[in-house]
Amino acid sequence: MPDAENRAPTIKEVADHAGVALSSVSRVVNDHPDVSASMRRKVLASIESVGYEPNLLASSLRRGSTMTIGFLISDISNPLFASIANGASRVLDSTGYAMVLTSSGSDAAKDEEMIRLLRWRRVDGLIVTVADEERPGTIAELGRLDVPVVLVDREIAGLPDASVVRTDHATGMRAATTHLIREGHTRIALITSATNVRPTRDRLAGFRAAFSAAGVAPPEDLIRLGSFSATYGESCTTELMHLADRPTALVAGGNLVLEGVLRGLYDLGLRIGEDVALVSCDDTPITQFHSPPITTIARDTERTGEVAAKLLLGLIDESTTGPQIEGLPTRLLVRGSTQSRHVPAARA
Amino acid sequence: MPDAENRAPTIKEVADHAGVALSSVSRVVNDHPDVSASMRRKVLASIESVGYEPNLLASSLRRGSTMTIGFLISDISNPLFASIANGASRVLDSTGYAMVLTSSGSDAAKDEEMIRLLRWRRVDGLIVTVADEERPGTIAELGRLDVPVVLVDREIAGLPDASVVRTDHATGMRAATTHLIREGHTRIALITSATNVRPTRDRLAGFRAAFSAAGVAPPEDLIRLGSFSATYGESCTTELMHLADRPTALVAGGNLVLEGVLRGLYDLGLRIGEDVALVSCDDTPITQFHSPPITTIARDTERTGEVAAKLLLGLIDESTTGPQIEGLPTRLLVRGSTQSRHVPAARA
DNA sequence: TTGTAAGCGTTATCAT
DNA sequence: ATGATAACGCTTACAA
Secondary structure: OOOOOOOOOOHHHHHHHHOOOHHHHHHHHOOOOOOOHHHHHHHHHHHHHHOOOOOHHHHHHHHOOOOEEEEEEOOOOOHHHHHHHHHHHHHHHOOOOEEEEEEOOOOHHHHHHHHHHHHHOOOOEEEEOOOOOOOHHHHHHHHHOOOOEEEEOOOOOOOOOOEEEEEOHHHHHHHHHHHHHHOOOOOEEEEEEOOOOHHHHHHHHHHHHHHHHHOOOOOHHHEEEEOOOHHHHHHHHHHHHOOOOOOOEEEEOOHHHHHHHHHHHHHOOOOEOOOEEEEEEOOOHHHHHOOOOOEEEEOOHHHHHHHHHHHHHHHHOOOOOOOOEEEEOOEEEOOHHHOOOOOOOOOO | OOOOOOOOOOHHHHHHHHOOOHHHHHHHHOOOOOOOHHHHHHHHHHHHHHOOOOOHHHHHHHHOOOOEEEEEEOOOOOHHHHHHHHHHHHHHHOOOOEEEEEEOOOOHHHHHHHHHHHHHOOOOEEEEOOOOOOOHHHHHHHHHOOOOEEEEOOOOOOOOOOEEEEEOHHHHHHHHHHHHHHOOOOOEEEEEEOOOOHHHHHHHHHHHHHHHHHOOOOOHHHEEEEOOOHHHHHHHHHHHHOOOOOOOEEEEOOHHHHHHHHHHHHHOOOOEOOOEEEEEEOOOHHHHHOOOOOEEEEOOHHHHHHHHHHHHHHHHOOOOOOOOEEEEOOEEEOOHHHOOOOOOOOOO
């Protein structure tokens, strides 16, 4: 029975109880090949009766590996990120790794701090989605790392050794924009974050590419590059829809932005799919169950996490040679929010 | 500069470089009161120039505290849980604690395994939402713990020392059911998980209490106690709405269940708020942006996480005496999904 | 196959 | 105020 006394029993107690050496206990616990059946039985019995449990802290210190990976994300409460974490978590703990999850709350200064702390905790690897790819402090902290790093949907020039999971946001955004143009729109607004993260640069490129391909100048006056938040989505929507030459279609560059856009549109009494077309990124319950359903640029976030974890494990056990880049697709789901029968005439 | 050579510098390297003893370096690092200004300066300079970084592993082993807490949750990808984790994470890392997040994927067997692993990792405390309160293995693993535990929305009789965050699901459900009864419904269906977790028992009690108070027998034939999943929500909805004496109102006992219910209703071509009234638990974007918006039993999940973390910290630093129970309210948000002008007549 | 002993990088106790 | 030194619990050469 597990004693309720002083402190947790160690291999020493087990060794004493079994009348063998410390090292023998250790060998049994780590099932080393060179242990006799009788030794194994004796030790196992003693482990049981003294109620021994391994101290992973001590073994990590000695072995030089913590079997822990750090996961740095800007916002766990965002279902998209949660889903990435979930995907990663599943493959990690199937291989015995634990995940230390830290969230910067989209605060770039906190990114640095968290990375440093994870390094001090001696994690065996890191999966990160930093809030700002260009922040020198963050890059420096990542550079000090001597364990593998996987960047999720981020791109950092000063970090040549990191593997990357790169979602192809450009293609999805280009398809969506092309779709809107074909539906007769040219006054298309894009509301998304600043360009200090790859997805935004990617989407912006896709957005403009669609216009170029159609031989139309992109409506630069309708592009809003601020943040991924709902409040930003709402205020931009309000502002845009009060423009004299207001947009006939809106593209929300993220699930939180979408919530703000919807709020803004509702407040103005504008009907989606009738008064204004709407496209969003990431297929969430809202986009599916809204009426009309919202046309969406979808991707597989769960898989994103899985791939990130697998890349990291490959780097850790050195089964992969150098840094890898893994691409993941986006696809356009056309739904009612962009299929109004009559495109509203742009006001003069 | 941080050397790119063999292995990370330790306090020994710092001590050698500064020409002082190991213990002096340690004292500076932990800013012990008894260090002269000159010593501090010397050591700090050496730390800088050899590029020393503390090894939290070693210090944890020695100190007997890891400054890490374990967080066990059934499903990170569920935004509700993610939000709880986020709340906890915020208060924890403001006090220097890191969070090891593990998800059982609603698999009760995995709960046990994860708890054991967290114990082996010597976490300083645990916040858990187990998948099954009654599973003996889980209770046993929790019992072996000699660090504090906080249960979130769970109740385990065999664990008298644990603090508990208990959301008052009963009151919210009772209010919702009463509201439906007042709207003229009696054929009200409830779709939720099995009763092996507290929220479900709580909601069930509230549901029945509303009927008792109204002097009506609760429709026991319309209660479905299976799981919190979307697929369960969908299959129950389909089954229920094919009943001869089918329900005129549906209560979804969770955000995932709601998604299934919506799918089921859409497939049958039933209009929410017209053909059938609908109530859900937890105020998510879907419930807000659905048309009509869905009447919801809301709670503050972010706060749930915060409170859990605070309770745990109180237990860890022994600022609180014994196990605490912290109650959190639910409130009913009445919206369009339960306000149809005409209540459909129950078919004979 | 088993035992002995030297670390892993800290912190804390004890002298000085 | 500072310096030796013994833990913390484990793994791993190396010896037997």
